[in-house]
Amino acid sequence: MTSTFTPPPSLVIATRESRLALWQAEHVRDLLKGLYPQCDVRIFGMTTQGDQILDKSLAKIGGKGLFVKELEVAMEQGHADLAVHSLKDVPMVLPTGFALTAVMEREDPRDAWVSPHYANLADLPAGAVVGTSSLRRESQLRARYPHLKVQALRGNLDTRLRKLDEGQYAGILLAAAGLKRLGLGERVRAVIEPEDMLPAVGQAALGIEIRADRPDLAQALAALNHPPTALCTHAERAVSRGLGGSCTTPMGAYATLEGEAMHLRAVLGLPDGSQALHAQQRGRVTDLAQAEALGQQVARQLREQGADALLAQLGSH
Numbered sequence: 511m512t513s514t515f516t517p518p519p520s521l522v523i524a525t526r527e528s529r530l531a532l533w534q535a536e537h538v539r540d541l542l543k544g545l546y547p548q549c550d551v552r553i554f555g556m557t558t559q560g561d562q563i564l565d566k567s568l569a570k571i572g573g574k575g576l577f578v579k580e581l582e583v584a585m586e587q588g589h590a591d592l593a594v595h596s597l598k599d600v601p602m603v604l605p606t607g608f609a610l611t612a613v614m615e616r617e618d619p620r621d622a623w624v625s626p627h628y629a630n631l632a633d634l635p636a637g638a639v640v641g642t643s644s645l646r647r648e649s650q651l652r653a654r655y656p657h658l659k660v661q662a663l664r665g666n667l668d669t670r671l672r673k674l675d676e677g678q679y680a681g682i683l684l685a686a687a688g689l690k691r692l693g694l695g696e697r698v699r700a701v702i703e704p705e706d707m708l709p710a711v712g713q714a715a716l717g718i719e720i721r722a723d724r725p726d727l728a729q730a731l732a733a734l735n736h737p738p739t740a741l742c743t744h745a746e747r748a749v750s751r752g753l754g755g756s757c758t759t760p761m762g763a764y765a766t767l768e769g770e771a772m773h774l775r776a777v778l779g780l781p782d783g784s785q786a787l788h789a790q791q792r793g794r795v796t797d798l799a800q801a802e803a804l805g806q807q808v809a810r811q812l813r814e815q816g817a818d819a820l821l822a823q824l825g826s827h
């Protein structure tokens with residue numbers, strides 16, 4: 511088969527302007543420059559609504575979709591060709607006209623414990639304050655360590671680390687991936703295994719979004735797709751979608767793939783840790799449809815255990 515593919519003469523990448531988002535966009539820019547040396551690849555940085563609201567819980571202001579919308583408008587208006595997102599922040603259902611065209615290889619998917627004084631969560635005395643605004647982390651933390659206190663912690667990575675260093679918290683929970691990407695891996699005191707805390711849907715993976723009417727771009731960006739990561743995160747996203755969840759639902763879902771054998775685990779709990787539902791499933795997965803089916807099975811298992819009632823209680827929390 512002869513290829514008739516001609517790489518585009520230029521590519522503009524839309525991104526948020528936090529240090530992590532810029533790192534991720536620059537990473538994609540460098541990969542694209544390597545793939546297409548003739549292509550003029552540029553970064554279009556934007557401050558999103560989500561970045562400006564720092565004092566309220568994300569769940570209350572409409573979820574992490576706020577980090578994605580402005581980038582979509584930029585693509586809609588032709589100011590950018592693609593957007594690089596932390597897949598974790600991408601809504602489970604994209605608006606019409608947009609597509610997740612590639613999912614890149616995952617960094618370390620685990621959550622990390624960051625603390626100046628305590629090597630481990632298990633070392634914390636009763637009443638110690640842990641910083642996180644993630645309902646998923648709060649729910650799993652409280653279920654396992656009911657003697658700890660949880661206090662809100664918002665802002666980008668640098669802000670959160672600064673608040674920790676100001677001494678308001680015994681320690682904080684962050685995604686290991688973000689810290690590693692920014693060269694802050696030495697701040698990690700302990701990584702938390704999925705057995706103890708399931709990561710967020712899509713955690714540590716980057717998603718590349720384009721307009722659905724740009725098949726030329728889809729072809730140019732296909733080389734960035736990492737099929738095992740795409741399959742795993744597709745299954746995770748199917749669990750959340752199957753529950754009608756969003757990026758702020760207190761659930762974790764994590765898939766691993768060895769050869770064609772996928773193992774998908776999920777948890778859904780109340781933020782106060784008083785109730786949690788767990789489900790897991792193994793199956794052969796070689797394409798996105800099979801990944802989707804496995805995710806739907808896990809969502810069904812959670813439903814059979816009462817996920818809908820739990821989600822209804824959440825609404826009133």
Ligand SMILES: NCc1[nH]cc(CCC(=O)O)c1CC(=O)O
Pocket residue numbers: 596597598599683684685686687688712713714715
């Ligand atoms: N919700 C914010 C967010 N979105 C993506 C990451 C970094 C890690 C990743 O790519 O999952 C983080 C920070 C965090 O949760 O600590």
